[in-house]
Amino acid sequence: MKKIGFIGIGLMGLPMAKNLLKAGYELKAFNRTESKAEPLREFGGKISKSIEEVVSDNDVVITMLTDDSSVDAVMNSQEFLDNLKVDATVIDMSSVKPTTAISHGNNLKSKKINYLDSPVSGGTIGAEEASLAIMVGGEQKVFDDASDVLKAMGNPTLVGPLSSGQVSKLANQIIVGLTIGAVAEAVTLCEKAGANPNKMIKALSGGWADSKILQTHGKRMIEKDFTPKGRTSVHLKDMNNILECANSYNTHLPISNLVKEMYKSLVENGHGETDHSSLYKEIERINKK
Structure with a gap:
């Protein structure tokens, strides 16, 4: 069975690593704030003190980090690059720009290291239930070899060559971001017009x-509970990446641009650390003008 190193034990990384341990994999974990990785000990996980330690002697190294700069900081470090086993597979499950995936994939390939860009969707619930949608970019052979590991965390699909996973994640975030906006408007209209929004959701079921x-998210809006599951600041990052990627292919995405501006306003008004369903608050702000 493959030995795994896991870098990034946050809201998503912790349940993902837990599921790998439950599936019987030997796993070493590293997180800058070591205490966040401590819960893995009771499931048989080992806590590494350094990047070098978590990378060394592993068949697969998974990264689940916040953004491009944190992925770059790990993957460009000599501590990371000099200690990977030849023919090891690096699986980046963070959501980053497609250009970032291409850069790291090509760099690792030159050092005889395999690479898959494998961002996920499904939030913390999907991570806990091992039901994440996992969108993968890379070579078929590498994907086939790593699919057992990926299946312990969710449902992987090879979408295409290097960076295709990240492009699919951007497509996912277009649909999620725009749908959150639509639901926020629907809930707001019901509230303003005196219809019961909970009953509206029930009526639309199926x-x-x-x-x-x-x-x-509709229920979160009705209950005004914006405890972060997926943060607004992260979704703004995704919307910016969507438009940057589209621009590089001379493609216009007008509705994505509108939703991006709404998320930008939400963050500027102090809601960056709330759940991305708090886009409802931006609709509320617009209506108070």
């Missing part, structure tokens, strides 16, 4: 407008 976002 119809064309039904979705996980309507059922989950």
